[in-house]
Amino acid sequence: MSLESDIAVLREVPLLADLTPDQLRLLAFGAEHRRLREGETLFRAEARADAGFVIASGRIALLRGKPGAQEVVGRYGPGALLGELALLTETRRPATAVSETDCEVIRITRPIFRRMLEEYPEIAADIHERLSARLVQMTAEITALEGRFGGGE
Numbered sequence: 035m036s037l038e039s040d041i042a043v044l045r046e047v048p049l050l051a052d053l054t055p056d057q058l059r060l061l062a063f064g065a066e067h068r069r070l071r072e073g074e075t076l077f078r079a080e081a082r083a084d085a086g087f088v089i090a091s092g093r094i095a096l097l098r099g100k101p102g103a104q105e106v107v108g109r110y111g112p113g114a115l116l117g118e119l120a121l122l123t124e125t126r127r128p129a130t131a132v133s134e135t136d137c138e139v140i141r142i143t144r145p146i147f148r149r150m151l152e153e154y155p156e157i158a159a160d161i162h163e164r165l166s167a168r169l170v171q172m173t174a175e176i177t178a179l180e181g182r183f184g185g186g187e
Contacts, residue, residue, distance in 0.1 A: 046113035056097040064146035076131040083120035091138025121147040
């Protein structure tokens with residue numbers, strides 16, 4: 035993929051959608067590409083997470099559980115960012131990511147993302163707001179499900 039096509043893919047990621055072309059260029063320039071064949075593992079649950087992955091093409095499933103008894107907890111296609119928390123802080127992967135089709139992903143490391151935030155500090159506040167809003171939304175969704183799974187007192 036070319037730098038310009040990487041920028042176009044990154045622009046489709048909701049977390050990155052409001053970045054300027056120069057900001058996206060900085061991310062794209064420092065990013066790495068990885069191709070996966072159908073059935074390949076991108077990362078495993080509990081592995082140290084040091085980067086986020088943007089799906090450029092194909093589809094990836096997130097799986098939880100023990101091998102042989104794993105269940106799909108999400109399916110993601112082009113424009114999805116897997117592991118966004120790893121862009122900001124040291125963390126572990128909550129699930130295993132396996133390609134369901136041939137895929138191409140763009141790997142953005144935490145140091146590259148932090149460099150972009152240092153060079154463009156105004157972005158940090160916007161990203162903080164977006165992630166905070168998503169956390170509030172996820173908390174509300176979990177709270178709404180409590181009754182279905184015996185989460186009450």
